[in-house]
Amino acid sequence: MRELKIFIIVVILTGVTYWGIEPYAHNVMHPHVGAADYDFGAEDINQAKSVVEARQKALDATKALNDEKKVAGAQKDLEEAQKSLEDYTAFWNDIKAINLAKGDATKGSETFANAGCAGCHGVEAAGMPTAMSAAELSEAYGVVPPDLSTAGAIYDEHFLAALIKDPTKALKLTHKFNDEKPYPMPAFFGAGGEDPNAEIADIVAYLKSIAPKEVSDEQVFRDACQRCHDMKYENKYTLTNRVNLAAYMGSNPPDLSMMIRSKGDDYLHKFINDTQKMLPGTAMPRVGLNKASEDKVIAYMAKAGDAKKAERESLGINMMIYFLIFGIFGWLWKRKVWSSLH
Numbered sequence: 001m002r003e004l005k006i007f008i009i010v011v012i013l014t015g016v017t018y019w020g021i022e023p024y025a026h027n028v029m030h031p032h033v034g035a036a037d038y039d040f041g042a043e044d045i046n047q048a049k050s051v052v053e054a055r056q057k058a059l060d061a062t063k064a065l066n067d068e069k070k071v072a073g074a075q076k077d078l079e080e081a082q083k084s085l086e087d088y089t090a091f092w093n094d095i096k097a098i099n100l101a102k103g104d105a106t107k108g109s110e111t112f113a114n115a116g117c118a119g120c121h122g123v124e125a126a127g128m129p130t131a132m133s134a135a136e137l138s139e140a141y142g143v144v145p146p147d148l149s150t151a152g153a154i155y156d157e158h159f160l161a162a163l164i165k166d167p168t169k170a171l172k173l174t175h176k177f178n179d180e181k182p183y184p185m186p187a188f189f190g191a192g193g194e195d196p197n198a199e200i201a202d203i204v205a206y207l208k209s210i211a212p213k214e215v216s217d218e219q220v221f222r223d224a225c226q227r228c229h230d231m232k233y234e235n236k237y238t239l240t241n242r243v244n245l246a247a248y249m250g251s252n253p254p255d256l257s258m259m260i261r262s263k264g265d266d267y268l269h270k271f272i273n274d275t276q277k278m279l280p281g282t283a284m285p286r287v288g289l290n291k292a293s294e295d296k297v298i299a300y301m302a303k304a305g306d307a308k309k310a311e312r313e314s315l316g317i318n319m320m321i322y323f324l325i326f327g328i329f330g331w332l333w334k335r336k337v338w339s340s341l342h
Contacts, residue, residue, distance in 0.1 A: 003334075033270055033277055033278060034270075034277075035269075035270065036269045036270050036272075036273035036274070036291075036294070037273065037274070038156060038273070038290060038291050040092075040156065040158065040159050040162065040170075040274075040286070040288070041092030041093075041095060041096065041158065041162075042092075043273075043274060043277075044088045044092060044172070045085070045088055045089055045092060047274075047276075047277060048081070048084050048085040048088045048089075049085060051081045051084070051085075052078070052081045052082055052085050055074070055077050055078040055081045056078055058074050058077070058078075059071070059074040059075060059077075059078050062074040084174070087169070088169065091162070091165075091166060091169050092162070094165070094197075095158055095161050095162045095165065096158075097197065098161050098197045098198075098200055098201050099198075099201060100157055100158070100161060100201050100204055100205070102198070102201055103201035103202050103203075103204050103205025103206075103208075104201075104202045104205055105202070105205040105206045105208070105209035106206075107199075107202040107206075108199075108201075108202035108203045108204070108205045108206025108207070108209075109126075109206045111191045111193065111199045111202050111203055111206075112203055112206055114191040114192055115188065115191040115199075115203075117148075117203075118131065119131055120137070120141070120145040120184075120185070121145050121146065121147065121148050122147040122148070122149075123147065123148050123149055123210065124147055124149045125149035125150075125210045125211070125212070126149070126210050130145075130147070134239055134240070134241075135241055137240075138240045138241035138244040138245070139241070139244055140184075141184040141248075142184065142240075142244050142245065142247060142248025142249075143184075143227055143228060143240045143244070143245055143248050143249075144227050144239045144240045145184075145185070145227075146223055146224075146227060147223065148207060149210065149211065149212075149223075150211055150212060150215050150219060150220070150223050151207045151211065151223075152204070152206075152207035152208035152209065152210065152211035153208070153211035153212060153213070153215050153293070154211075154215055154220050154223060154224060154289055154290065154293035155288050155289060155290060155293070156288055156289070156290045157204055157208065159286075159288035160204050160207065160288070161200050161201070161204055163288065164188045164200050164203055164204070165187065165188055165196075165197075165200055166187045166188075167183050167185045167186075167187065168183045168187075170286070170288070171183075171285035171286050171288075172274070172275070172276045172285065172286045173283075173285050175281060176283055188200060215293070215296070216296075217296040217297070217299050217300035217303070218234075218300055220289070220293050220296040220297050220300070221236070221296075221297055221300045221301075222236070224287055224289055224293070224297060225256065225287075225297065226238060226239055227239050227240055228240060228245060228249065228253045228284075229253050229254070229255065229256045230255040230256065230257070231255065231256050231257055231300075231301075231304055232255050232257050233257035233258075233304040233305060234257070234300075234303075234304045238253070249283045249284070250283050253284070256301055256304075256305075257304055257305050258305045259301060259305065260298070260301040260302045260304075260305040260306050261305050261306055265298050265302065268298055268301065269294060269298060272287050272289060272294055272297065272298075273286075273287075273289075273294065274286055275287075
């Protein structure tokens with residue numbers, strides 16, 4: 001009976017720790033972040049609103065201190081947040097106004113050429129290699145621009161439109177690039193047509209028309225991640241010169257081989273979906289993948305870094321069954337041995 005009481009106490013303490021203390025500590029250290037949202041416009045606007053609300057509260061709290069300097073600083077922060085909200089709202093409203101359904105792939109091919117996109121981007125699917133080598137591209141832009149063969153399949157179409165129109169806003173890198181330090185890819189103001197938005201719709205239609213219907217997990221990783229990241233467990237190495245990449249990003253991006261084990265798929269989904277939501281101020285841009293492609297990237301990372309997951313989980317269940325049976329036999333043996341002593 002004594003052993004049973006000890007067992008019950010251990011179970012209770014373990015339960016309190018596992019379901020009470022640990023979740024609370026995790027919530028304090030890692031505040032809750034909403035699930036991945038593939039409506040990028042709504043996500044950006046809602047996030048900008050939350051920043052405005054937070055800075056309004058900070059301003060109200062600062063006013064109670066009667067410190068004019070701090071109040072002025074908090075007021076400036078609030079005004080910057082309000083300006084950011086206005087900018088993102090106007091930007092995404094403009095993107096929503098683009099009728100992507102009317103995009104003309106043939107015209108998009110012409111606009112793609114006239115806009116000079118091929119000067120930086122290769123399109124293997126259309127027989128257009130990059131105009132420069134990877135080393136030259138690294139030197140010129142800091143990071144190798146992506147080949148766009150699969151762009152129409154792996155990226156959300158509204159994100160593509162936003163990326164063409166204003167890369168800095170679409171990628172959420174306004175904190176890193178500005179008029180004094182422009183992003184390597186310029187904003188699109190038209191390529192000779194009457195309506196720049198219609199031209200954007202045409203380019204998106206063109207990219208979708210040349211994209212393969214099926215893209216493998218490995219190919220999505222290559223086109224979306226490998227320009228900056230290694231996956232050494234799969235013998236995949238960044239396409240960009242490391243010196244240039246470190247200068248461009250601030251440091252060399254991490255190898256992703258074990259990221260699935262260290263972060264977990266839920267965190268990675270949220271991070272890939274919106275890097276700034278998970279790590280404000282990071283130099284990594286929003287990736288802009290659609291959900292299916294994001295799932296493929298996570299699956300590829302799991303294959304590389306956690307290939308034994310299914311085997312490990314099944315072994316865990318078997319071990320629990322083993323210890324349960326072992327415990328029953330141990331208890332029966334204990335009763336037999338001690339029965340003659342009581």
